[in-house]
Amino acid sequence: EAGVAQSPRYKIIEKRQSVAFWCNPISGHATLYWYQQILGQGPKLLIQFQNNGVVDDSQLPKDRFSAERLKGVDSTLKIQPAKLEDSAVYLCASSRESGRESYEQYFGPGTRLTVT
Amino acid sequence: EDQVTQSPEALRLQEGESSSLNCSYTVSGLRGLFWYRQDPGKGPEFLFTLYSAGEEKEKERLKATLTKKESFLHITAPKPEDSATYLCAVQRNNNAGNMLTFGGGTRLMVKP
Numbered sequence: 001e002a003g004v005a006q007s008p009r010y011k012i013i014e015k016r017q018s019v020a021f022w023c024n025p026i027s028g029h030a031t032l033y034w035y036q037q038i039l040g041q042g043p044k045l046l047i048q049f050q051n052n053g054v055v056d057d058s059q060l061p062k063d064r065f066s067a068e069r070l071k072g073v074d075s076t077l078k079i080q081p082a083k084l085e086d087s088a089v090y091l092c093a094s095s096r097e098s099g100r101e102s103y104e105q106y107f108g109p110g111t112r113l114t115v116t
Numbered sequence: 117e118d119q120v121t122q123s124p125e126a127l128r129l130q131e132g133e134s135s136s137l138n139c140s141y142t143v144s145g146l147r148g149l150f151w152y153r154q155d156p157g158k159g160p161e162f163l164f165t166l167y168s169a170g171e172e173k174e175k176e177r178l179k180a181t182l183t184k185k186e187s188f189l190h191i192t193a194p195k196p197e198d199s200a201t202y203l204c205a206v207q208r209n210n211n212a213g214n215m216l217t218f219g220g221g222t223r224l225m226v227k228p
Contacts, residue, residue: 004159031214042120042203042218043160056215091159095214104150105216107159 004108006092012114018080021111025094034077035091043091082115118143120219122204128225129194137189137222139204149187151180152203194226
């Protein structure tokens with residue numbers, strides 16, 4: 001079974017530029033998550049989709065971050081404009097359909113973003 | 117607000133020297149407590165889910181236990197390949213979003 005795919009793996013941009021990350025979840029997984037992991041810290045949830053609807057985006061800085069999941073499969077996370085403090089690893093994860101059951105989340109390799 | 121605190125932040129062990137990692141949590145109604153392993157440059161890899169106090173799960177040299185306030189990850193006779201960051205996360209009951217709240221992790225280094 002193929003895992004969660006993410007691209008690019010690394011990205012370096014200057015502050016105020018824009019950047020986009022792509023994620024392809026495990027086949028059949030209805031739920032997709034984007035996390036931000038700052039160096040030395042645990043991952044922090046940014047947004048969760050179930051199929052192509054947003055379930056939780058309470059921690060997403062909506063003035064600069066946006067995300068979409070078209071057709072309930074792939075997802076894109078965008079930052080515009082980027083700030084220095086956005087330097088982090090952006091992790092995508094997927095799980096079986098959420099709800100009352102607690103299913104483990106499977107993570108992709110992440111995209112390491114450096115903002116200079 | 118859910119809180120997860122892991123200790124120690126870093127742990128150095130000699131190969132074969134058993135030890136435990138601690139995860140203290142505060143959550144209003146625990147649905148599940150998750151342990152993940154993260155290698156440098158990679159995403160977290162799922163290890164265990166624990167659901168209720170008293171539950172234990174094992175995988176190779178790892179054993180996870182759960183109380184009402186803490187979880188422990190016991191590592192028996194570790195090998196250098198066990199070196200990684202171990203992350204603990206909680207999921208709240210009545211959380212339709214299934215959000216995980218992670219701790220800061222324990223960085224484990226096992227020397228041969």
